[in-house]
Amino acid sequence: MKAILIARVSTEEQKEAGNSLPGQIARLEKYCKNKDFKILQCFSFDESAYKNQRDEFDRILDFVIEQKDKIAVCVDKVDRLSRNMFDKRVSLLYEKALVDQIELHFVSDGQIINSRISAAEKFQFGISLGLAKYYSDAISDNVKRAIEQKLRNGEWLAKAPFGYKNITLPDGKKDVIIDEFPANTIRKVFELYATEAYSMDLLAEKLKKDYGINILRSFIDKALRNHFYYGVMVVKGKMYNHKYPPLISKDLFDKVQDIKAGFNKKRRSKYAGMPYIYRGLIRCNHCDLAITPEKHKGYVYYHCTEYKGKHNAKWLREEEITRQLSENIFKKLQFPKEFFQEIIDTLDEVHKNKIEFHERQFDKLIREQKELTKIMDNLYVDKLRGRITESEYDKFFQQFSNQMNDVNIQLDNLKEAENNYYITAKLILDVTSKVHELFMSSEVDEKRQIIRLVLQNLKLDNESLVWEAHKPFDLILNCVDRIQWRP
Numbered sequence: 001m002k003a004i005l006i007a008r009v010s011t012e013e014q015k016e017a018g019n020s021l022p023g024q025i026a027r028l029e030k031y032c033k034n035k036d037f038k039i040l041q042c043f044s045f046d047e048s049a050y051k052n053q054r055d056e057f058d059r060i061l062d063f064v065i066e067q068k069d070k071i072a073v074c075v076d077k078v079d080r081l082s083r084n085m086f087d088k089r090v091s092l093l094y095e096k097a098l099v100d101q102i103e104l105h106f107v108s109d110g111q112i113i114n115s116r117i118s119a120a121e122k123f124q125f126g127i128s129l130g131l132a133k134y135y136s137d138a139i140s141d142n143v144k145r146a147i148e149q150k151l152r153n154g155e156w157l158a159k160a161p162f163g164y165k166n167i168t169l170p171d172g173k174k175d176v177i178i179d180e181f182p183a184n185t186i187r188k189v190f191e192l193y194a195t196e197a198y199s200m201d202l203l204a205e206k207l208k209k210d211y212g213i214n215i216l217r218s219f220i221d222k223a224l225r226n227h228f229y230y231g232v233m234v235v236k237g238k239m240y241n242h243k244y245p246p247l248i249s250k251d252l253f254d255k256v257q258d259i260k261a262g263f264n265k266k267r268r269s270k271y272a273g274m275p276y277i278y279r280g281l282i283r284c285n286h287c288d289l290a291i292t293p294e295k296h297k298g299y300v301y302y303h304c305t306e307y308k309g310k311h312n313a314k315w316l317r318e319e320e321i322t323r324q325l326s327e328n329i330f331k332k333l334q335f336p337k338e339f340f341q342e343i344i345d346t347l348d349e350v351h352k353n354k355i356e357f358h359e360r361q362f363d364k365l366i367r368e369q370k371e372l373t374k375i376m377d378n379l380y381v382d383k384l385r386g387r388i389t390e391s392e393y394d395k396f397f398q399q400f401s402n403q404m405n406d407v408n409i410q411l412d413n414l415k416e417a418e419n420n421y422y423i424t425a426k427l428i429l430d431v432t433s434k435v436h437e438l439f440m441s442s443e444v445d446e447k448r449q450i451i452r453l454v455l456q457n458l459k460l461d462n463e464s465l466v467w468e469a470h471k472p473f474d475l476i477l478n479c480v481d482r483i484q485w486r487p
Helices: 012-019 021-035 055-066 088-098 119-152 180-194 200-211 217-224 250-265 318-330 337-384 390-441 444-454 473-479
Strands: 002-009 038-046 071-075 102-106 111-113 164-168 174-178 232-235 238-241 292-296 299-303 455-461 464-469
Touching: 002 021, 002 055, 021 038, 021 071, 038 055, 055 088, 088 102, 088 111, 111 119, 119 238, 119 337, 180 200, 180 217, 180 250, 200 217, 217 250, 238 390, 250 390, 299 318, 318 390, 318 444, 318 464, 337 390, 390 444, 444 455, 464 473
Parallel strands: 002 038, 002 071, 071 102
Antiparallel strands: 102 111, 164 174, 232 238, 292 299, 455 464
């Protein structure tokens, strides 16, 4: 009888465990020699026997079907043929063997499938297929558990996002570290977008102009939505805290999402991408429509479109808006210098009193963090032992993961808060002393950032600007005309 030999491997582990292709072929050739089979063809390939798509095996099957004479199909073991008991290819070969068109020989298993096999031998073959599938299922379960454990440990298992890079440590383990230049780019993208002075198109232009970086708008949009940058990785819809240094704070990420959500609700105009200083910053005090910029004879004018009804809207030149902001706001935003040192001394004293409070809060949050970690570990053990279902595990894991994320955010904020209020106060004092000079000498983007920093609800009422100032600038503007400042 003529025979064809089939040898298959799927992983490096099988090669090392004695299931290498040459080892299988040697055993098959020896078997055929003892059986006096003439070898018609030898097939050896590297392919999973668990997946539905098996191109190499399909070609072998076609070759078997094409044979007009009865042949012996020789395989080392049942699991070399398939690890899926529901594989229709195996059923086809099995049926052909039962009608005496072929014989299936499993050399190392000592089993032959032909038209003369008994019920016990058929049962044994079914058991062999079932065990092969069980082995693959067990490996799959172990891999899933290992991946789940790595994710719970905060390990990223794919290519690192822009701003990070994958490395291999001296011991061969994989890790992810910050890639400084791309990381600084990501930080700058978030910080600039959070000022609300940039659309993504303008942001791409600024990155190209100032840093020589060509980044597509779609890439910026994707980066601004990536939770990884504040310390959370999303895998198949589930969120895990990762162990790598975050590039931004959760507060900054949330602020950017709010801005994006608000921007998407606005109706985009044909002027949206043009570099007008006050584009999108001013609304009509009469009808609350956005004030529109238009260029005529070399000058930029701002006006209400009166889309909701005529109300005798005036047209105001860009230079006049700049003059009003300069004279009525930024020139007046001057904090009396004689109070600078007194304020700094007071802040120093308050800072000392806050240290003990911060230490108590820090200890409390660390205890919460350890408790949540223990709860999540026990939850995972309960899932492995079947005490809770997969859906229950996912529900509770997400709940505790969100709590852990909140605790981590509070810890990060607490670490920064000790000095931030002190630094911020000094920064505000410094900004107010220079803001007029900065505003008048800045480029378009910087002017827009200064306006966003100081003002809100900027509106055009006839030919005059009206506004509200952000805290604490409102306090300074309200007090600027007073003869005496309170201590």
